[in-house]
Amino acid sequence: MSPQVEFKGYALIDPSKWSDLKLVTFQPKNFQPEDVEIAITHCGVCGSDLHTLSQGWGEPKLPIVVGHEIIGKVTRVGDKVSGFKPGDRAGVGAQIGSCMKCRACKSDYENYCPSEIETYNGEYPDGIITQGGYSTAIRAHERFVFPIPDEIESAHAASMLCAGLTVFSPLKTYGAGPGKKVGIVGVGGLGHYAVLFAKAMGAEVYAFTHDTSKIEDIREMGAHHVIDVNIKDFAKPFSHTLDIILATRDSYEPDTPLSDYLSMLWVHGKFITVGIPNVNNPLPQLHPFAFAGNGCLVGGSHVGSKKECLEMLELARSKNVRPWIETLPMKQAKHALENLNANRVRYRYVLTQDIN
Ligand SMILES: [Zn+2]
Numbered sequence: 598m599s600p601q602v603e604f605k606g607y608a609l610i611d612p613s614k615w616s617d618l619k620l621v622t623f624q625p626k627n628f629q630p631e632d633v634e635i636a637i638t639h640c641g642v643c644g645s646d647l648h649t650l651s652q653g654w655g656e657p658k659l660p661i662v663v664g665h666e667i668i669g670k671v672t673r674v675g676d677k678v679s680g681f682k683p684g685d686r687a688g689v690g691a692q693i694g695s696c697m698k699c700r701a702c703k704s705d706y707e708n709y710c711p712s713e714i715e716t717y718n719g720e721y722p723d724g725i726i727t728q729g730g731y732s733t734a735i736r737a738h739e740r741f742v743f744p745i746p747d748e749i750e751s752a753h754a755a756s757m758l759c760a761g762l763t764v765f766s767p768l769k770t771y772g773a774g775p776g777k778k779v780g781i782v783g784v785g786g787l788g789h790y791a792v793l794f795a796k797a798m799g800a801e802v803y804a805f806t807h808d809t810s811k812i813e814d815i816r817e818m819g820a821h822h823v824i825d826v827n828i829k830d831f832a833k834p835f836s837h838t839l840d841i842i843l844a845t846r847d848s849y850e851p852d853t854p855l856s857d858y859l860s861m862l863w864v865h866g867k868f869i870t871v872g873i874p875n876v877n878n879p880l881p882q883l884h885p886f887a888f889a890g891n892g893c894l895v896g897g898s899h900v901g902s903k904k905e906c907l908e909m910l911e912l913a914r915s916k917n918v919r920p921w922i923e924t925l926p927m928k929q930a931k932h933a934l935e936n937l938n939a940n941r942v943r944y945r946y947v948l949t950q951d952i953n
């Protein structure tokens with residue numbers, strides 16, 4: 598029997614101070630025969646953590662420990678676990694459960710299961726509230742645990758499990774690859790991964806940013822074209838060009854020129870949004886004329902399945918994809934969250950374990 602891990606994490610207790618996290622102990626899920634327990638070494642800081650803590654997506658269940666880009670070492674496995682053993686390096690992303698029986702779950706679309714359970718602020722059928730990775734340890738059904746290839750270091754693998762997978766899934770689904778032109782709108786945590794993965798998949802990458810201080814970085818990440826969207830008529834030269842546009846931004850103004858973006862799509866091109874703004878911040882209105890010139894489609898995507906995650910990790914391993922990250926000890930989560938809120942991240946924070 599492996600030693601029991603103590604479940605402690607940095608939690609939000611007082612919602613009036615959204616970035617003030619206090620160390621608490623919490624109750625993990627009841628350990629089941631299919632479960633893997635992981636002692637956490639790293640956890641990425643995702644925009645979801647920020648939206649949840651600052652209540653932009655509604656009121657979280659308090660106290661709450663956020664974090665869903667989790668890497669660590671397996672400390673315990675249930676009798677029915679076949680893919681992991683104690684000592685393995687493993688990770689958990691944004692989803693920690695699903696019904697396992699519905700059509701989505703049986704078709705490798707468990708990320709679209711109507712009964713999906715999120716890694717934090719979710720609830721198991723027995724009433725236990727899920728808590729995330731700004732913590733010592735996590736338990737998960739092995740379907741929601743990912744083996745990490747030896748060649749990918751833990752700090753790099755962490756943010757792949759939400760940010761990376763969230764962009765890899767639609768890139769893969771909509772055919773990013775050689776001969777395809779892919780537009781990336783917004784180059785933050787998700788967008789920088791979209792540039793890296795679209796390039797690694799062999800697509801021609803067009804990155805659209807309003808932040809001119811990032812242009813050199815984005816070129817270095819491998820984008821073939823970097824377009825400053827502050828320039829008037831920026832979309833005109835690219836009319837009828839792009840096969841896919843991945844929109845990673847997570848806020849919109851009523852006058853954001855969405856129809857200009859759609860005009861850059863090739864016939865039946867797809868505009869896929871993966872950033873999720875606050876509930877009071879919808880996409881700008883579109884007139885049907887916006888779809889008439891190219892028959893384009895607008896859609897969304899939600900994280901990714903385990904099958905896609907394993908493909909993404911294999912791509913990252915084989916093409917040596919390395920994210921641009923900054924690491925900080927976990928107790929500095931406040932600093933990381935506030936910088937993320939102020940758009941001062943280049944391009945993802947990863948917290949390292951510091952709880953004794
Ligand atoms: Zn996330």
Ligand SMILES: [Zn+2]
Binds near residue numbers: 695699701702
């Ligand atoms: Zn299901």
